[in-house]
Amino acid sequence: MRIDTVATLEDIKNEHIDNRTVIVIDVLRASSTIVTALESGFTSVIPVKTKTEALAMRSLNSIVSGEWHGKKLDGFDYNNSPSILQKKTTHTGKELILTTTNGTRAIEKAASANKLLIGCFLNASSCIKEAINQNRNLTLYCAGTRGEFALEDGLAAGLMVSIIRTRVPSTETCDFSKAMETCYLQLAKRLPDILFSTITGKRLFENLNSEDIKYCGQVDISNIVPILIENRIVSIHPS
Numbered sequence: 737m738r739i740d741t742v743a744t745l746e747d748i749k750n751e752h753i754d755n756r757t758v759i760v761i762d763v764l765r766a767s768s769t770i771v772t773a774l775e776s777g778f779t780s781v782i783p784v785k786t787k788t789e790a791l792a793m794r795s796l797n798s799i800v801s802g803e804w805h806g807k808k809l810d811g812f813d814y815n816n817s818p819s820i821l822q823k824k825t826t827h828t829g830k831e832l833i834l835t836t837t838n839g840t841r842a843i844e845k846a847a848s849a850n851k852l853l854i855g856c857f858l859n860a861s862s863c864i865k866e867a868i869n870q871n872r873n874l875t876l877y878c879a880g881t882r883g884e885f886a887l888e889d890g891l892a893a894g895l896m897v898s899i900i901r902t903r904v905p906s907t908e909t910c911d912f913s914k915a916m917e918t919c920y921l922q923l924a925k926r927l928p929d930i931l932f933s934t935i936t937g938k939r940l941f942e943n944l945n946s947e948d949i950k951y952c953g954q955v956d957i958s959n960i961v962p963i964l965i966e967n968r969i970v971s972i973h974p975s
């Protein structure tokens with residue numbers, strides 16, 4: 737098994753996707769929102785690229801959620817806040833239609849992967865369990881933020897690399913994966929506080945989203961793995 741880590745939305749190539757398992761990592765906040773939505777009772781999450789598409793898909797059985805550059809969109813039910821979604825208990829059985837600046841675009845770009853999973857700190861170990869079950873080469877696809885590398889995504893990728901190395905010591909990795917693993921092992925004790933110092937963390941803090949930053953920095957509080965099946969993200973529990 738080989739792991740490659742891709743640093744930003746724009747850096748993905750066909751060779752990172754074809755015949756591979758891809759884990760889309762967008763810690764702040766799309767991946768964390770998707771894991772939380774499925775944990776909170778939504779039956780599925782439908783990722784879409786634009787606000788117009790999201791509003792056009794709205795139905796009685798759906799909630800429309802998302803942001804552009806961190807801000808809630810006009811006409812939407814919620815923004816992209818996992819900590820707010822977590823507190824709502826009234827959405828059991830509904831679909832979440834989600835559009836975000838980076839995460840949902842990353843999902844769209846990698847949709848042709850053999851298996852596309854959604855990962856973050858919240859479900860890192862379960863994601864890796866499923867990736868190992870799939871037994872294919874693996875791409876950790878960091879969505880980044882507005883074209884730039886996002887440290888929180890790199891740290892979650894580093895955590896996943898370290899988990900795989902423990903379970904499958906023969907795993908080969910690219911140098912960037914090794915760098916992220918080292919970085920994670922150095923900074924792990926400073927989670928979730930380290931997330932306040934990243935570019936996205938600072939931006940979310942300025943927009944009064946501190947609760948999301950703390951929430952998204954928790955490791956392995958969920959054992960579900962979101963997986964893309966025909967344009968819908970549903971949850972599986974790896975055995």
Ligand SMILES: O=C(O)[C@H](CS(=O)(=O)O)OP(=O)(O)O
Nearest residue numbers: 764765766806836837838839
């Ligand atoms: O969750 C968010 O607010 C971010 C916005 S950005 O990183 O500040 O552009 O979107 P996401 O797609 O979840 O990275």
